[in-house]
Amino acid sequence: MDEPSTRGSRQHPEKLADASLVVALGRPERLPDAPVNPAVTLTSTYVATPGGAAPGDRVYARWDNPSWNGFEDALGSLEGGDARLFASGLAAVAAVLAQVPHGGTIVVPRHAYSGTLGLARSLEAAGALAVRAVDIADTEATLQALDGAHLLWIETPTNPMLEVADLDALVAGARNRGLLVALDNTFATPLGLRPLEHGVDVVVHSVTKYLSGHSDVVLGATVTPPTPRGEALCEALHAHRTLYGAIPGPFEAWLALRGLRTLEVRLTRAVANAQELAQRLSGHPAVTRVRYPGLASDPGHALARKYLRHFGAIISIEVVGGAEEAERVCSAVRLWVPATSLGGVESTLERRRRQAAESPTVPEGLIRLSVGIEDIEDLWDDLRSALDLCVS
Ligand SMILES: *Cc1c(COP(=O)(O)O)cnc(C)c1O
Numbered sequence: 084m085d086e087p088s089t090r091g092s093r094q095h096p097e098k099l100a101d102a103s104l105v106v107a108l109g110r111p112e113r114l115p116d117a118p119v120n121p122a123v124t125l126t127s128t129y130v131a132t133p134g135g136a137a138p139g140d141r142v143y144a145r146w147d148n149p150s151w152n153g154f155e156d157a158l159g160s161l162e163g164g165d166a167r168l169f170a171s172g173l174a175a176v177a178a179v180l181a182q183v184p185h186g187g188t189i190v191v192p193r194h195a196y197s198g199t200l201g202l203a204r205s206l207e208a209a210g211a212l213a214v215r216a217v218d219i220a221d222t223e224a225t226l227q228a229l230d231g232a233h234l235l236w237i238e239t240p241t242n243p244m245l246e247v248a249d250l251d252a253l254v255a256g257a258r259n260r261g262l263l264v265a266l267d268n269t270f271a272t273p274l275g276l277r278p279l280e281h282g283v284d285v286v287v288h289s290v291t292k293y294l295s296g297h298s299d300v301v302l303g304a305t306v307t308p309p310t311p312r313g314e315a316l317c318e319a320l321h322a323h324r325t326l327y328g329a330i331p332g333p334f335e336a337w338l339a340l341r342g343l344r345t346l347e348v349r350l351t352r353a354v355a356n357a358q359e360l361a362q363r364l365s366g367h368p369a370v371t372r373v374r375y376p377g378l379a380s381d382p383g384h385a386l387a388r389k390y391l392r393h394f395g396a397i398i399s400i401e402v403v404g405g406a407e408e409a410e411r412v413c414s415a416v417r418l419w420v421p422a423t424s425l426g427g428v429e430s431t432l433e434r435r436r437r438q439a440a441e442s443p444t445v446p447e448g449l450i451r452l453s454v455g456i457e458d459i460e461d462l463w464d465d466l467r468s469a470l471d472l473c474v475s
Contacts, residue, residue: 101161101274102347109157109340121153121340123333146325150333154340155304158294161273162286162306165317167324168336172269172289173198174329175303178320179265179285180234183212187233192219192248194241196267196289197440203236219253220246220383226256237266237283239276239390240383242425243399243435243451245374247383250390254282263316269293269426274350275393279308285316292426293396295342296349300335349428349456353396356430356462357454361398363463369408369473374399396454397425399435405448408473409434412450415469418461425453430462 099107111117126148129141141147151168159166169175176199183189191203193216200216207214215232217225219241225248229235235257239248250266257264266278269289278286288294290302305320307313324330331339354377361375376387377394387394402408413421413432422431423438431453435441454462 104161105157105274105343105346108160109153109155109343111153121150121337123337124148124150125333145328145330148330148333148336150336151331154290154336154343157340157343158273158288158290158304159306161277162268163277163279164286164306164308164313166304166306167317167321168290168331168339169303169305169324170329170331171301172196172287172291172303173202174324174327175287175289175305176267177202178305178323178327178329179287180206180212181323182263182316182319183234185211186213188213188215188231189234189236190215190217190225190228190232190262191236192217192238192241192246193444194219194244194246194442195236195238196242196269197438197442199236199238199267200442201440218246219248220386222249222252225253229256229260229262232260232262234263234265237264237278238270239266240270240376240387240395240397242270243397243441243445243449245376245381245383245395245397245399247376247386247390249386250278250281250283258282270395270397271391271393272346272350274347275391275395279306279313281390284308284313285320289426290339291424293350294346294426295339296346296426296428297338297342298424298427298429300338300342302331302335302339350393350396352456353454354393356456356459357396357398357452358394359459360452360454360463360466364398364400364466364470367467367470369402369412369470370400371403372401398452398454400450400452401446401448402450402470402473404473406434406436409448409450410437411472412469415472416465418457418465419452419469425451427453428456430455430457 127144155166203214215228265285266283267287286306288304307317358377365373375398376383420431
């Protein structure tokens with residue numbers, strides 16, 4: 084698709100480290116007196132080109148807004164493709180699922196994000212597609228489920244069970260059978276995984292989470308590779324966004340780019356906190372199970388080492404006494420915030436099955452911890468005191 088001329092150039096060589104890229108990408112052109120940050124452009128329409136609209140013209144603000152371009156350029160460069168911002172992560176998921184031919188079959192992890200599964204199931208109920216739910220960590224079973232299907236949806240690690248997929252084996256199997264491959268990269272972020280380098284056709288993000296990072300905005304994104312097939316898909320996703328009106332607000336896009344500036348420092352701290360907490364939680368008498376791919380004992384550890392550049396900042400635990408005790412822990416914390424969602428600077432925790440939409444195969448007492456950037460000792464003291472209640 085023709086890019087408007089004011090879309091920022093990819094002026095930064097790929098050899099820069101991630102910590103530099105997230106700061107440098109998506110800036111306005113470096114001219115005397117130019118601002119260092121993009122503007123929030125509040126407009127619904129654009130002055131027409133004399134003689135009629137030429138391809139690439141913005142025309143109307145449901146089609147394009149320069150406020151989106153800084154974030155799209157930055158995320159696209161980080162992932163190695165072309166990014167499009169959406170009104171929410173689920174709007175981006177919906178745009179990708181809409182690429183499946185009517186009546187087609189999709190293969191989805193049974194522990195994919197509950198909203199993704201919920202949307203897939205509602206499309207199935209409407210007769211638009213058929214859903215095959217798989218254990219994405221069971222490579223053989225997933226490969227078998229691909230026969231006759233149209234789309235493979237990958238989440239790695241999954242939310243909230245933290246299963247890790249054998250990405251290359253799954254992509255190869257999907258390619259051989261002609262499937263489209265989508266990967267929800269919300270947990271790993273482009274700093275942990277670059278799915279396009281593994282042959283994935285489209286990356287999906289809930290920008291709401293780590294990319295924005297402050298729990299103050301709801302946004303989503305897709306990223307497609309710079310190949311003819313990828314460009315056609317990008318155009319279809321852009322058209323879907325325009326026609327369904329799933330567009331981001333200009334200020335939300337600005338907030339997302341500001342959040343992205345600190346992605347590397349936030350993630351580095353949050354992942355270090357999570358690794359330490361996972362180890363300490365494993366030794367707490369109230370904790371019966373810790374799921375965290377960074378633990379050597381975790382079933383996903385070997386694949387996480389192979390594919391992910393960090394082990395993430397999400398930990399799932401189970402406590403003695405099940406659901407009731409888990410709720411007690413969530414109510415007893417004072418620094419941690421009992422809340423859904425994840426990926427913010429503040430640490431949050433939630434018993435996932437309190438959500439009716441969560442998969443019944445997630446244990447009733449499972450608590451998902453989204454580890455933030457607070458002081459590790461403060462986080463541990465608060466969590467340990469809450470957990471102590473289960474064994475006192
Ligand atoms: C939150 C989330 C989504 C949905 O994103 P929204 O921005 O809430 O619409 C999709 N996938 C994963 C893994 C998520 O955590």
